[in-house]
Amino acid sequence: MAPFLFLFRFVCVSAWILLGLLTELLVFPVLGRVRRRRVVGAWSRVLLRLCGVRVRPVGAPVARGAVLWVANHVSWVDIFVLNSVRTTSFVAKSDIRRWPVIGLLVAWAGTLFIDRRHRHAVRDAGRQMRACFERGDAVGLFPEGTTTDGSHVLPFHAGLFDAAVQARVPTQPVALRFLKHGRHAPELAFVGEQTLVANLWFLLGARGVCVECCFLAPIPASAGLSRGELAQRAQAAISAAVRGESA
Structure with a gap:
């Protein structure tokens, strides 16, 4: 850990987050949807650099047209990691919206929140997803x-x-692998009862952090799989990639 590095990055990240929130309030209302998405992608790339996180795409991401990106979940930065490759509308549990500051940021990034306590939550989220696919x-x-x-x-x-x-x-299944100096780094995960402040301490004070985005072979709609079969195939592909059995 490097306290001075943490402090420097924390100040830079805080200023960048403030700029992002001001952009949402003052600039987004006069931008079209395409330009807003470009801003979100560029903002995400700068945020990761300020956090000391290098993103290394592996494989061929679907860069154009409608696609469902399915990924394992490790940290609050996952959304921004994938946004740095292609601006993406995410589906996330409503709890994330209540996270301090981060909740505002992921909402700004175009996240679709789902509250599973509500009877029709999945159906409503599915309708929003289909609207995104149509665009x-x-x-x-x-x-x-x-x-x-x-x-x-x-x-x-x-x-x-x-x-x-x-x-x-x-x-398209996407395996996210968090590495520090080329080795798996579980301490960077935002998991369990860890607070956001504690996670920031580990992330912003670390050197040599890299997130590998392993874009695996897309599963075509023509495969004719049910939602359960599709989920199982995607999970199996990502699990194998996380264990290093495929890339």
Whole structure:
């Protein structure tokens, strides 16, 4: 850990976050949807640099047209990591919206929040996802429903895969691997009872942090899979990549 490095990065990140929030309030209202998405992508790339996080895409991400990106969930930075590759509308549990500051940022980044306590939450989220697909957007999903330390992948909740099945768009599994000096770094995960402040201490004070985004082979809509089969195939592919069995 490097306290001075942490302090320097914390000040820079705080200023950048403030600028982002001001951009949302003052600039976004006069920008069209395409320009707003470009701003979010560029802002995410700068945020990660200020955090000391290098993103290394592996494989071929679907860069154009509607696609469902399905990823394992490790940290609060996951949304910005994927946004740095392609601006994406994410589906996330409503709890994230209540996180201090980060909740505002992920909402600004175009996140679709789902409150599973509500009876029709999955159906409503699916409708929003299909609207994104109709615009040719990428939609991101963390179907584990929680974070892990990145060493394994939990079973996937299949409900929201139905939107991709109904819209007949491809699903691309994405394995996120958090590394420090080339080794798996579970201490960087935002998991368990850890506070956001504690996680920032580990992340902003660390050197040599890299997040590998392993874009795996897309599962075409023509495969004719049910939402449960699609979820299982995506989970198996990501789990193998996380264990280093594929890339």
